[in-house]
Amino acid sequence: MSADFLYTIEVILNGLMAGVMYSLVALGFVLIFKASGIFNYAQGVMALFAALTLVGIQTGQVPFSHLINAIFGTNVHHFGWQVPTLLAIALTIGVMVVFAIIVERYILHHLVNQEPIILFMATIGLAYFMEGFGDIMWGSDIKTLDVGLPSGGSLWLEEYTLGWAAEGEQYYGMYLDKLDMVASLVAIVLVVSLTIFSQYTTTGRALRAVADDHQAALSVGISLRTIWVIVWSIAGFVALVAGIMWGAKSGVQFSLSLIALKALPVLMLGGFTSIPGAIIGGLIIGVGEKLFEYAIGPMIGGATENWFAYVLALMFLVFRPQGLFGEKIIERV
C-alpha cells in the first residue's frame, strides 16, 4: 500500500473519531429538539457547566468561593477533600437533574406553545445566565479534568501498521488517539442505551409519544412537564459526557461552551430530530472536513474545517432539504 493511501485511511479514521466527538454534542440538541421542538442553544454551556461541576465536586472546590471572598473578605478555595470520580459523576448528574427541574419549572413551563424561535431565544437567555452563573460558581480558571481517561496515540496500532506502507516510503504507522477511541465507545454505549431506554421503558415510550404528537401524549395521561424534566435531565447527562470527553482534551474552561458550534453542521446535516442522524451526520462532517483539509486545505491556505463543515452540510441539504434523517417535509395546498 502506498503511504498516501494509508494517510488517507488515517485521516478518514481520525475524521470518524472527531465526528463521534461532534455527535456527542449534537446528541444533546437532538434529544431536546425531538421532545420539545426547542433548539437548545444552551447545550454547549450545559456541557461546560456539567464539566465544571464535575471538576469542582471532584476536587472539593468551594462553590461561589470568589463571590464569598469578595463579599466577606474571606479566602476560601477548597474544602480540602477529593471526591472519588464515580461519586463525583453521580453527584454531577444529580445537579443536572436539579437544573432540568429548574429550567422546566421557571422557564419552559411559562413558554408552552410558543413559536420555535421564541423558545430558541429563551435558551439563549438561559445560556447567558449559565455562562455567568457557572463562572461565579466555579471560577474562570482552566481546570484539569482527571477521570482516568487514557490519552495519547495508540502505540499498538502504530507498530502493527508500521509495515503496511510500500518500501522506501516514509511512514510511521497509523495514528489513533486513545481518548477518541474511548469516546467512540462511550458514544456507542450511550446511543445503544438511549435506544433501549426509549424502546423498552415506559418513560422512553412516553418520550417518543411526545415527540410524535404532544396532544396524543397528553391524552394518554403523560405529563408533559415530567417528560420535559426527564428530557432535559438526559440532555444534561449527555452534556456531561461531552464535557468530559472534550474537557479531557483541552482542560475545562470557558471555550468548552463553544463546542456547540461544531455540533451545528452535524445537526443540520443529520436532521434535528434523529439520533442516528446526529451520529451519522457527525461522522460525515468529521470525515468530510478532515479529508478536505488534508487534500485541499494546504493548497488554499488551510484552516478550512470550520466553513467546510457547513458547505458540506449545505451540499447535502440542497438535495435533501430536511436533513439526512429528518422527516420529509410534505408541501400541501
Add this chain to the structure above:
Amino acid sequence: MFYRESGDFKKTYQKDSQTFPIKFDRWRYYFVMLVAFVVVPMFLTDYIANAVMIPFLVWAIAALGLNILVGYTGQLSLGTGGFMAVGAYATYKLMTAFPGMDMVSVILLSGLITAVVGALFGLPSLRIKGFYLAVATLAAQFFLVWLLNKVPWFYNYSASGQISAPQREMFGVIITGPHATPVAGYLFCLGFAVGLAWIARNLTRGRLGRSWMAIRDMDIAAEIIGVNPLTAKLSAFAVSSFFVGISGSLFFSVYLGAAEVTEAFGISVSFSVLFMIIIGGLGSIFGSFIGAAFMVLMPVLLKNVLVGAMGWPTDLAAHFEYIIVGGLILIFLIIEPHGLAQMARVLKEKLRLWPFPH
C-alpha cells in the same frame, strides 16, 4: 392615556397609510428626532458617542437589515457577521484605493457590494427552509471570514491582517479616523440609521414588503398569487445584506476605526444581532432599534452600575452582567414572547384604550 384620537380622521389614502397615523405618535416621533439630532449632540461626550450612541446606531442598522430577512421574510440567517465583514473590508478597499471618494459613496457602495454577496448566499434559501437555512448562512459566515482572513489583498498585505480606517472628511468635517469629533461620527451614523430606517419602512409597507411577508407567512399561497419566491427571497437577502453591509462599513470606519476579521466579525456577532431582533421584535423596525439598545446598552449600563457605582470587582460584575442579561431575556420572553416592540405595541394599545382594559 395620552392618546386623544377624536377628530383625528383621514381624508386621503396618503394620510391613512402614513407611518404614524395617530397624532400623538407623530409628535412623539418628531420629538425623538429632535432629541436625536439636536439635543443629544449638545451633550455628547467621547464616551457616550463611542461607547454608547455610535455602537447603538451601528448595531441598530445591522438589526434592521437582519430583521428584513428574518422578521419580514422569515429566512433565518446567521451570516450577519460575515456580511458585516464584507461591508467593512469593501469600505477599507474603497477608502484606500480611492482616497478622494466621499464617505457616503464609499459606504453606499460597500452596502451594494455586500448586497451582491448576500444575494449570492441567499440562493440556497430556495430549497432550504427554517432552521436548516441557517446552515447556508453559517457557511457564508465562516467562509467569508476565512476568505477575508486568508487573502492578503483584502487587507492590503498588512502583517497581521488588521485594517484601519484612514481619516476622511465630508464638507470639511472629519468623519473617520481618530480626529473625528464624537458629534460628527454620531450624526453621520444617525443620518444613516434614520435614512435606512425610513427606507426599510418604505420597502416593508409596499409591494415588495408584502411579498416578503407573504413568503414568510405562507409561501405556497404567496406563489399562487404571483409572488416569485426567487425574486422575493433574493431581494430580501440583497436588501438585508445592503443594510448589514452598511452597518459593517460604519462599524469599521466610524465606530472602531480598525478591525480584524476573525475578532470583529465572528459568529458571535451573527448571534448577537439575531438576539437583538428577537428581543426587540421580529418584523418591527422599532424593534430593531430597541433590541439593539437592549443588547448594546444593557451591558454598558450594568457595568457602570456594578463596577462604577457599586465598586464590584470587574470579573464578578462581568459574570453578573451575564446572569442579569440572561435573566432579563428570559423574563421579557415570559412576559411578552414577541419582543420588546410587541410589548410597546401592547402598551400603546392599552394607552389608546385607557381607561378600558380591552
Add this chain to the structure above:
Amino acid sequence: MSEPLQKMEAASKLLELKHIDLSFGGVKAISNISFDVLEGEVRAIIGPNGAGKSSLLNVINGFYHPQQGEIWFDGKQRHSMKPYQIAYQGISRTFQNIALFKGMSVLDNIMTGRFTHMHKNMLWQALWKGPAEQEEIENREFVEHIIDFLEIQAIRKTPVGRLPYGLQKRVELGRALAAQPKMLLLDEPMAGMNVEEKEDMCRFILDVNDTFGTTIVLIEHDMGVVMDIADRVVVLDYGRKIGDGTPDVVRNDQTVIDAYLGVSH
C-alpha cells in the same frame, strides 16, 4: 350544430383540459380527465373525498404538473409553468384550509392580492414618495372597493389571525378577487360554515360572477349549493370523470348517483 355556433363556443372556452394524467410516485391521482370551462360561467367540480378534485385545481393553477395531457387557457396551450407565472395569466384561487398571511392585516392581505398589478421597482419603493406611493394608492382604492363589496369594512385593519373562520374565508376570497382574475378557483369555499355564512358566501360568489364577469371554478361538498349556483358540473370519482353537464343532467345521471350512493352521501 351550425358552424358559427361551434366557432362561438370554441372562442368562449376559457380553459380546456385534455386527457390529463397526474400521479404521485405511481399512485394515480387523476387519470385521463378532459373538460372545459366557458368564459363567464360558474363551473363546479364535485366528487367524493379523494376523488382528485383538489389535485385537479392544483393542476389548473400550476402547483402540480400533469404527466400527460394538454392544458389550454385563454386560447393558448400552457407549457410547464410556475404557479406565480400562472397568477400573471389571470388565475387566482382560494384554499380549502385557509391560507391567509397570518402576520398581516386584512387590508395587507388583500393588497398582496394586487401583486401582479403593481410594477414599481425596488428603488421607487425605497423612495416611496412619488410613483410608488401613487401606485399604492391606486391599488388601495381598488382593494377598498373589494372590501366594500365583501362588507368587511369593520375589520379592515384587523390582523387576520384574530378573525373568525367565516370572515377569514371572506378575506381570502377578497385576496383572490384583488388580482382581477379571469378565472377564480374556489376550493370548498363554504366548508365549515353555518347556514347564514353559506348564504352570504353564495351571494358573494354570484355577485362576483355577475358584477365582474369572472369565470368561477369551484369545488364544493354541499350539493344544494352546487346545484343552486353552478352553471355546469363535473363529477369526479377515483380520479376519473364520471359526469359532466348542467346540474339537472348530473343530478339524474345514474353513474353519478351510484358513485354517491356508493360512498353513502
Add this chain to the structure above:
Amino acid sequence: MKFTKLATVALTTLAVSAPVVADLVFPSLSYRTGPYAAGGAPYADGYADYFTLLNERDGGIGGVLTAVPECETGYNTAKGVECYEATKGDGALAYQPLSTGITYQLIPKTMADDIPLMTQGYGRTSGANGKVFSHVFNFPANYWSGASRIINRIMEENGGTISDRNIALVYHNSGYGKEPIPTLKALATKHGFNLTLIPVDHPGQEQKSQWLQIRRERPDNIILYGWGVMNQVALKEAANIRYPMDQMFGIWWSGTENDALEGMGSHGYKAATFHNVGSDYPVYKDIQKFVVDAGLTAGDGSNVGTVLYNRGMYSAMLAAAGAANAQEIHGVKDITSGMMRDGLEALNVTNEFMAAAGMPEFGPEFSVSCSNHGGPGNVGIQQWDGNSREWKLVGGFEAPDMELINALIKADSEAYAAENNITPRDC
C-alpha cells in the same frame, strides 16, 4: 426613549464613579471572563498588584498615589473601545490593552488623545517605529523579535545552520497569529529553511487535522503562536503524537503554566520570553508583605509568581518607571499623559535599575528613543520542566536579527503612515 433613559442613567453613574483625579491613573483593560480569561486574569493581577505595592510601600510614584481602574474587555475589541472611552477621561497616563485587536483600535485613538499605549510583547510590531507611532511603546520585545530569537535558538542548537530544515508555524488564525509570518518568511529566505504554515481557527479545540499533518510531515521544529485553549490542545496533541518536545518552541503567549498543564507531557518544551521566571526576587517579598498579606491582591493571590503574573508585574514596573522618568523630566509630580509619553521615550532600563526595583536581571537591558520604541528586542528562552512543573530560563536575553526586523518594521510602518496620512516625526 428607552435608550435615552438608559444613557442618562449610565451618564449619572459615570459621573458618580469618577475616581479622585489627583492619582496617577494606569487603566488596566483586563479580561477575567470569556475564552481567554485564564490568561487575562493573572496578567491583570500582576499589573494591579505592582501598583498596589508602590502605593503601600513607597506611597506611590514620587509621592503621588497610583490608581489602576480595571475595565473588563472579555478580549472583545468593541468592549475594549468602550473601556478606553470610559477611562480616558479619568486622567489615564498609559494604556495596557492586553489584546492585539484592541491595540489596533487604540493606536489611532491614543495618538489623537496624546496617551501612550504600552504593549509589552504584543500589539502592532511595527509600532516600534517611534517616528510613525509616536504613542506606541512595545519594548522590550515583540512578535517578530520573538520569532527571530527562536530561529536563532534553533540555529544555535543545530550548530549554526538550519538550511533545509523543515520548520512549521502553528498559529492562531487571527491578526495575532499571523504577525510573525512575514518575519519568518524573510528569515526562511535568509537562512534557507522551509517554512510550513499551519493555521488553527479560533477557539482551537479541534486540531486533529493539523497534528496529523505534522505527524506526517515531521517538521524538524515547530513554532507555536497560540492563545487560550489552542495552546493546551496543541501541546496535548503534540504529546499524543510523541513529537519531540524540545524541538518545539512557543512564543511567550504560548509559554505559560496554563499551557503546560500536562506536566511531563510537555517536558522540554521551550518558549521565548522577555522576562525572567519564578518568584525568587526581592520584589516578591515586598509583594507578599505589602500586598498579599495585607489582603490587597487584585485576584485571589494564587497567581503570584506565574509567568503571566510576572509579565503583568513587569509591564507595570515599566510603566511606573516611565512615570517616574516623566516626573523627573518635567519636574512635576502630577504628570499628564503627554509627559508620561516623554518619560517612556526617555526610558533607560539598566541592570542597576532593575536591581534597584527589586527585580535584578528580571528582564533585558534596553533603552527607548524617539525613533525606537521597541528597544533592542532582546529575548530569552525558557523551558518547561515537567518534573518540577515550572518554567526555567535556559537562554539569556539575546538580540534577534534586528537588521532584518527593522527593515520589516520600517516597511510596515511606512505603509501605515502612507495610508493614514501621517508624516513621520523627524528623529
Add this chain to the structure above:
Amino acid sequence: MTQSSKKPTYPAPGLDTFPKLLQHNARMFTDKDAMREKEFGIWQSWTWSQVADEVERFALGLQANGVKAGDAVLIIGGNRPRTYWTMCAVQSLGAVPVPTYHDSVASEMQFVIEHSEARVIVAEDQEQVDKILDVKDQCPAVELVIYDDPRGMKGYDPELVKIQDFVTIQAQGEDVRKKNPKQFQELVSMGKGEDISIILYTSGTTGKPKGVVLTYDNTLLTGYYGGLLEGLTENEEILAYLPVAWIGDHIFSYAQSYAMGFCVNCAESSETIAADMREIGPTYYFAPPRVFESLLTNVQIRMEDAAPFKRKMFKYFMQVAKTTGIKLLEKKSVSLFDRFKYALGNVLVYAPLKDALGMGRVRLAYTAGEAIGGEIFDFYRSLGINIKQLYGQTESSVFITVQPDGEVFPDTVGTPSPGVELKIADNGEVIYRSPGAFHSYFKNPESTASTKTSEGWVHTGDAGFMTQSGHLRIIDRAKDVGAFNSGKMFAPKYIENKLKFFPHIQEAVTFGDGRDECMAFINIDLGAVGNWAERNNIAYASYQELAAHPEVNKMVGESVSQVNESLLGDEMLAHSQVSRFLILHKELDADDGELTRTKKVKRKLINERYKVLIDALYAGKTQCFIETEVAFEDGRVGKISGDISIHDAKTYNPVAQAS
C-alpha cells in the same frame, strides 16, 4: 302658560328655503367640508360648493324625469350623503321629499308609497329596490326608481318599472344645465318659506303612520334658532347615524347643518359607527337616552374587566367627578383641591374616556325622546360633557323645550324654546303653539283637527306639569296615564323608566290601569347580564335560558324593590310600587310589532299578546306557560315557548315609612 319671548328669524333675509341656504353656503363656505362619508377606508369629503353642484345636477335630472313642484318623492336610504342631497334636490324643484325608515318592511313601505302618492322613489341599494318591486303591484303610481348603489343591480328588469342609477340621473341633469345654466337658479328662487319642505311619517304607537307635513318655516326657523341659541357655528362636526325619516335627524343633520353651515359625517357601516364616531369626534351630538344608557352600560362592563387597581382608580375618580364635575360644568364655585382632583381625574380618566367614546370634542349634546336616568345623565355631565335634555316631537319640528345652560336637571326637560308658547291642559296634557308647529297631517284632516286646534295649539299627547322653576316635567303619555281601582293615578312609563335605568334591565312594561296593584314584565339586557353570567361562570345558550335563571330573577327582584323604595318618596306615585314581576322569555322586538321602530312599547298589542301572562300575574300564580310567534331577520316566522316563573317583589309601606 309659559312662553319664550324671542321670535325666530331667517339666517339672512330671503334665505327661507334649504336650497337657497345651500347656495348661500356654497358662496360663504365654498371650500369648507359640508359632508363627509367614510367610504373605501377614508373620509370622502364634499365641500359646500361640491354639494351644491351634486344637488343641482340631481335636481335637474329629476326634473328631466318629470318631477315637478308639489310631487312627493320617496327617499329610502340610510345616513348617506346622497340621501341628504336627494332631499335638497327634491326641495329645489318645489317637490316634497318623503324619507322613510330604510329598515321598515315592505308592507310598511307600501303604505307610505301609496299614501304619499309618490311617483319617483330614490332608494339606496338593491335591498330597498327589491322591497319596492315586491309591492310594485300595489303601487301602480310609481314610475321611476332611482338607486344609489349599483351593486347587484345588473339584470333588473326595466319593464316592470323604470330603474335608473343615481349618476345617470345626474348626468341627465348635467345635460340640462349645459343647455340652460340658469334653470336651477330659477327653480330655487321660486321656493318660499311657507312652502311644504318635507313630509315625515311618524310610526305611531297605534294604527297607521301619519304623514306630518312641515314647511320650511317650521324646520328652518326652529333649526336655525335652536342653533343660534346654543351658539352653534359652521365649525361643528356632527355624526349622522339616526334614521333620516326621523325629525331629529332631519333637524340636526340637515336643517341645522344648512342653517349654520356645519359638516355632517356619515359612518361607513352600521358596525363601524362607534369607531367612526371616535375618528370624527363630533362637537355636536344627539342621542336618545337609550344610546347614552347602553354606552354607560358598556363602559361599566368594560371597566369590570379591568385590573383591580385601575377599577379602583376609575371608581374613585368617577366619585370625584360626581361631586365636582357637574359643578364645574355649571360654573359653580369649587375648592382648589377639588379642582386639582378633577384635573388629575381628567388626565387619568375623564379625557381618555371621553376620547374613547368619541365624545372628546363634544361641546353640546342633546338627549330626548324619553326620560333619561339621573345616574346616566349625571355620569356624562360629570365627565364635562354638556349634555342637555330637550322635549319635542315631529309635529313641533323638535324644539318645544330645551334646558338652558346652568339649569340642567335630570327630571325636567327645560324651558320653552324661542317662540314657543306652552300650557298644560286641564287633563294634564301638555299643549303648545310654536313656529315649528306642523302644517297638517298629510291627507288626514281629522287627525290634524284633533291634534292642532284652530288657534294653532298642538296637543302633545304627553302628560306633564311645570315645576316651580318654570321647567316642564313629563310624566307619561297622556293616554297611558291611567288609574288604579282605588282611583289613584297610574303612570306606567314613569315606573318603567325607573326600572330601565338599571343596566341589566333592557325594557319593562307595567300594568295597573283598572287594577289594584302595579305589576311588571321585564326584559333583561342580554349584553349586561350575559357579561355578568360569563364572569360568574353561568352557562347559557339563549336569551330565554338566561332570563329563566334564578340568579337573574333574584337580581331583577332586587332592582324592582329598589324602584319601589324610590317611589316611596313621591307622594303621587308611592302607591304604584311593583308588587309582582316576571322576566319575559323573549326580547320585545320591533320586528314582532311589539315595539315601534323608535323602540317604544306598543302597550295594546302587548296587552293582547301576553294576556295569559298578565292574568297569571294578577292571579297570583308562580309559574305560567307561554308560546309566542317570532319573526326572524330573514323574514321567517318561528315559535318560542316556555315556562315563566313569576316573583313577588318587596314593597314598602308608605305609612310605615312615614311613621
